Amino acid sequence: MTNKELADTFAAIASLLEIKGEVIYKILAYRRAAETLAEYGRDVTEVWREGGPKGLREIPGVGEAISEKIDELLRTGKLGFLERLKTEVPYSLIDLLKVPGVGPKKVAMFWKQRDVTTLDELKAAALAGKLRDLPGMAEKSEAKILEGIESLSRRSGRTPLGQALPVAREMLALLRGVKGVVAAETAGSLRRMKSTVGDIDLLVASADAEPVMRAFVSQPTVARVLGQGAVKSSVEFNNGLRAQLWVHPPERFGTALQYATGSKEHNVRLRERALSKNLSLSEHALTKNNGKEILCATEEEVYAALGLPYIPPELREDRGEVQAALKGELPKLIEVADVRADLHSHSTWSDGRASIRGMAEAARARGLRVLAVTDHSQSLGVTGGLTPERLREQRREIDKVQRQLGDSILLLQGAEVEIKADGQLDYDDVVLASLDIVVASLHTSLRQPRDKVTARLIHAIRNPHVDIIGHPTGQLIPEREGADLDMDVVLAAAAESGVALEINAHPMRLDLDDVYSRRAAQMGIPLAINTDAHHPADFAFLDYGVAVARRGWVTASQVINSWPTDRLRGWLAGRGQGRPTATEAPMAAEAPRRTSATSKKKSAAKKNAVIRKKTTVKQRKSR
């Protein structure tokens, strides 16, 4: 059972209990456990295999009752508690909770008093006017429910960060132009730079809220206004994306922004911290127990009042950041300005949209000092992947552009080499060795069984010519989950081989994610943040990749793209020494090392290849 399946089970329990009318804190406990399980960095099944039900209790939010339920699920594939619950509360009622404006109380009422158990039945009842006589309901609420069901069919769950952030930035620019506005910021999961967001949260500091609200709801892209009050309004855009705006007095903006940025769990920790200092923390201010308020215009003041250093929004997930802050052990997170190299990009030689020169100039304009041109390898036909011969032609082109651009930027010739369905790489070792840098990626057969797809990746990780594993899981946000990799095995192999794992910055990939980036960094695995640019404008994706790294507590020194050029070249040149090679290592996750005489012979051939590769880089270094 995957972490996601476990998480979904407990989320469903929370919803059913809510409709049943269970005490709110029990519901919150199940919901919190579901969230933790969904984002847990290790395979929960593995944790359970090692430590049994007791071991599961290391997972935050998992105590006695939930650990026993996980144990039962993993042992039997079923959960008696949930089966019994389903006989009390129809399972399909969970769908009704997704309708905006419909909560657990209404769902229970529709079910018990009108026998409504599905979305279709709800729609039919509303259309027939059968809901208006219920307590707290009238014609208008029926219309709202129908509108809500409509909106539900338009929206497809969470929105990728890459889609929401540009919209939010436009709105911020608009709001900052309104008279009287002192500050405007994003908040919520968008400000924490989560890979997907539910909606756009915006906060404005102004003494006069009215003109701000007016400007907000009257934007041309707004499809409808969902609510408009004195200090809060919300709207829905044509594409179904929603935004809400709060306006606060400037002298309280810090507390308001901190509160609205969350996460909920982080805020709970801060409130605990406030209580321990005899303070109470709310959206509006910190309050002493004599009732006196401490107003904070900035978030820095909020954290300072709690005796804490400023905690960057990306860390505010209650993953140990408050404890680390107390000990003075917050990491100095990597910043966009630290990144000097992009080691994964495409040109018109395969499926890119610009020439090598065009891409190089765009990279240089963004301040990069190194660009690796890594077009696709031959087997990825749809992308126009390069044959070894085309690769040699491309080398001449890269050399030419390098001469034209002088030493303003260093170009590396690389390739994004396909890890084929049988686990073999798409170029032989001689070709791989001729390249300055090799990114190996999975694009096909991602739905293979866990053992097989994991073994494929391990095989690539152990090939000494491979420098970076590109977008390791192959996930596409929001619609495609990554391959079912055994990440414990993958990370262990990466740590052993010294290969770098990529944080692909494309907003639809963001792969590795924050959780695995953090684990990889902790294990000493080098990380690479690459844009996978197919167009000059794509270099701007770097922001998203850096955001993932920051959410993963990653520092600049853990990212090879931020290393000085000489160090990076030294690392590339040193890769691949003293390890078995592709043709030697059997294709299995637990491949034993070979030391037979025949393999030594092959080893000698490989060694030459490695030396060729080193020489190439050295030659280029001297340019």
Next chain:
DNA sequence: GCCGTTTTCGGCCCGACTGTTTTCAGTCG
């Protein structure tokens, strides 16, 4: 149901907005 430098019991999730109401319940973030 979970958690703990204040606790093994008692806190955790509070305020704005909406639509229904005649003073408030439900939803949402």
